[in-house]
Amino acid sequence: MEKNQTTHPCDNCGEIISSKTLPLSSGVTIIPSGISGPLVAKIPVIIGETEIQIDIEAEFNLNEPFYEIKRIKKNVYLTQCKLLPRSGVVAADGTLISGKLFISGFVRKNIEYATADCIGDKVVSGRIAHTTIDVPFTAVTELEYSVPPVISVRGVQTEIDLLSSCGCNDCTGTIMGKSGCEQYFEDSITFTETPYCELVGVRIIEDDINADPIKCHPDSKVQLYNKIIEKMVLYVKIKVLQVQQVNIPLTHTVKPDCTTTQYSDYEK
Numbered sequence: 001m002e003k004n005q006t007t008h009p010c011d012n013c014g015e016i017i018s019s020k021t022l023p024l025s026s027g028v029t030i031i032p033s034g035i036s037g038p039l040v041a042k043i044p045v046i047i048g049e050t051e052i053q054i055d056i057e058a059e060f061n062l063n064e065p066f067y068e069i070k071r072i073k074k075n076v077y078l079t080q081c082k083l084l085p086r087s088g089v090v091a092a093d094g095t096l097i098s099g100k101l102f103i104s105g106f107v108r109k110n111i112e113y114a115t116a117d118c119i120g121d122k123v124v125s126g127r128i129a130h131t132t133i134d135v136p137f138t139a140v141t142e143l144e145y146s147v148p149p150v151i152s153v154r155g156v157q158t159e160i161d162l163l164s165s166c167g168c169n170d171c172t173g174t175i176m177g178k179s180g181c182e183q184y185f186e187d188s189i190t191f192t193e194t195p196y197c198e199l200v201g202v203r204i205i206e207d208d209i210n211a212d213p214i215k216c217h218p219d220s221k222v223q224l225y226n227k228i229i230e231k232m233v234l235y236v237k238i239k240v241l242q243v244q245q246v247n248i249p250l251t252h253t254v255k256p257d258c259t260t261t262q263y264s265d266y267e268k
Helices: none
Strands: 039-066 068-084 098-114 128-144 158-160 184-186 196-215 223-248 250-254 260-264
Touching: 039 098, 039 128, 039 196, 068 196, 068 223, 098 196, 098 223, 128 223
Parallel strands: none
Antiparallel strands: 039 223, 068 098, 098 128, 158 184, 196 223, 250 260
């Protein structure tokens, strides 16, 4: 190419750098193996699952007047999911039936919209632009337990009185009673596995209303807008789990030949 010849900016657009077909690689299937029951395992247990309905109304501006909304791509993120296990209903025998679940997060929305940069009698021309915003939400709901969480409560501190001949701080040996120079305390602490959440899925139903209308000039029939009013119903499906110690018993099954075989649920 000659030095005085200029290169078009789109000469290399969409150029394929490399492409090749990969051959199939062989592999060996490995059958998982495990120990036979009965046994005790510490595994995550689903203590409850719920779908929370959250109603949101928001107003926001784009960075320029727009002609129409073309597409809105949405994703949901949780920033908090906290269970208060003993804040719900407790049965008469002390069994936990439900607890309060606090969640918060935001809906990240990528809004693609059309502008009206050039308006004619029969033509409206513009660009496709985009704006990304985060719409926050906060909610609390009651989670009904399918399996009660295992909660350990700190025991009451106990004190033991030691016998000594130094009672009343008199160490002459003539008085016997509670030691005045030594104290003995006992605390019982059992830690609780913290329940945690998994975001299973979401559903979003929304209505976006173009608001704050303006016109480009008095003779134009093209309507532009500055603001969006959004009404959104968000359904968030959440599993709440806790690591618990579980007994996996030995079970029985009957083969077609009427012989009985023993195996554990772990081997299923």
